[in-house]
Amino acid sequence: MHKTINIITLGCSKNVVDSERLARQLDALGYSVVFDSNRFTPIAIINTCGFIHDAKEESIQTILRTVQAKELGKIEQVFVIGCLSERYADELRTEIPEVDAYFGARHFADVLQVLQSQANTQLLHERIVSTPQHTSYLKLAEGCNRSCAFCAIPAIRGAHVSQPVEDLVQEAQFLAQEGVKELSLISQDLSYYGIDLYKRNALAELLPQLESIKGLEWIRLHYLYPNNFPVEILPIMAQSKKICHYIDIPFQHSSNVVLKAMRRNFTEHETWKLIDTMRSAVPDIAIRTSLIVGHPGETEAEFDKLLQFVQHAQFERVGVFTYSHEEGTFAAQHYKDEIPQEEKERRRDAIMAVQNEISLQKNQKLIGSTQKVLIDRKEGKTFVGRTQYDAYEVDNEVIINTQKRLRTGNFYDIHITDADAYELIGEC
Numbered sequence: 001m002h003k004t005i006n007i008i009t010l011g012c013s014k015n016v017v018d019s020e021r022l023a024r025q026l027d028a029l030g031y032s033v034v035f036d037s038n039r040f041t042p043i044a045i046i047n048t049c050g051f052i053h054d055a056k057e058e059s060i061q062t063i064l065r066t067v068q069a070k071e072l073g074k075i076e077q078v079f080v081i082g083c084l085s086e087r088y089a090d091e092l093r094t095e096i097p098e099v100d101a102y103f104g105a106r107h108f109a110d111v112l113q114v115l116q117s118q119a120n121t122q123l124l125h126e127r128i129v130s131t132p133q134h135t136s137y138l139k140l141a142e143g144c145n146r147s148c149a150f151c152a153i154p155a156i157r158g159a160h161v162s163q164p165v166e167d168l169v170q171e172a173q174f175l176a177q178e179g180v181k182e183l184s185l186i187s188q189d190l191s192y193y194g195i196d197l198y199k200r201n202a203l204a205e206l207l208p209q210l211e212s213i214k215g216l217e218w219i220r221l222h223y224l225y226p227n228n229f230p231v232e233i234l235p236i237m238a239q240s241k242k243i244c245h246y247i248d249i250p251f252q253h254s255s256n257v258v259l260k261a262m263r264r265n266f267t268e269h270e271t272w273k274l275i276d277t278m279r280s281a282v283p284d285i286a287i288r289t290s291l292i293v294g295h296p297g298e299t300e301a302e303f304d305k306l307l308q309f310v311q312h313a314q315f316e317r318v319g320v321f322t323y324s325h326e327e328g329t330f331a332a333q334h335y336k337d338e339i340p341q342e343e344k345e346r347r348r349d350a351i352m353a354v355q356n357e358i359s360l361q362k363n364q365k366l367i368g369s370t371q372k373v374l375i376d377r378k379e380g381k382t383f384v385g386r387t388q389y390d391a392y393e394v395d396n397e398v399i400i401n402t403q404k405r406l407r408t409g410n411f412y413d414i415h416i417t418d419a420d421a422y423e424l425i426g427e428c
Contacts, residue, residue: 011049
């Protein structure tokens, strides 16, 4: 009997996919695989994040806790994979030698060799889903070709490499057969998908093929870069019964001064034009964006422009990050990080205060409507789900009060009776 392996996944959804692919390989070798950060098993594999300071700290603390469990005899072997070990493998080997082996983000499957095996090429499009069975991710590409000043991803993950359309369709078919109903398309930059393979963005070719897969009911688009945004997907989205009217597009800022410092190759005018294009093509579209406050070059005047941008754009979903120097980035090498952390946090809080009011007003307009809701889980006597306008784990939820026995992973028509800034209350 092979031993149980616990895969602890930190960081983004792209790491989740990597862990699930590794889990399928290990399962085929006879190992019992679990995804549980609180469980001790003979072998632990930690898939780390090395993107920003807080994520790196979480990864290091997780490694230290796991190594401590090994020293207490609760774990026999510890392996570390992912972005943190891609960036800092030599330092980690010196500082935490108790880890049995470190593997980078681009070579995580090498852990199989330590276990006296190698990747089974027939299983490359199969995974063991670690999310709730009804929702999963489809990673369209690896790496990134952009040169944003603040971002270390190209240095960690390398250049953009798209997966062929036929391979993605095969993987999506496998996931649908496993019970997945909601598929979130991810990569560092969906706007670049296919350019390296087909010399054009291939989303408009991929989406109809994914729509035709039996069992899939929602297809969601994440992480589209605004520059070279594939506008041809918008009419497909508007006419589709499966593609969620939802786009995750990180604008990062609105000020031309800051956008230039960020090396975003996109202007404020182009931002507004794209927003208008999206809302005209898909009137009920939910736009999620990410913003960075405190980036070098962001004066109080430039921040005020960003605050006004959020007020006028009326985004459905917003995430705000405070800037920090990341080793190896253009910004860290060429700019001074002069804005105090307290001021960055003040600016973040000011943005979120505006967004809270926007979200509240938009949610309250839904009171009295009926929404199609996907049930994620049961909590006590209530059920928790999401509309097509909300992504798993990052967006709003619907709290459902009912005497009926709803099933996780099923869709229901929910009558919305109340709302706050980040929750809808409903019944059926």
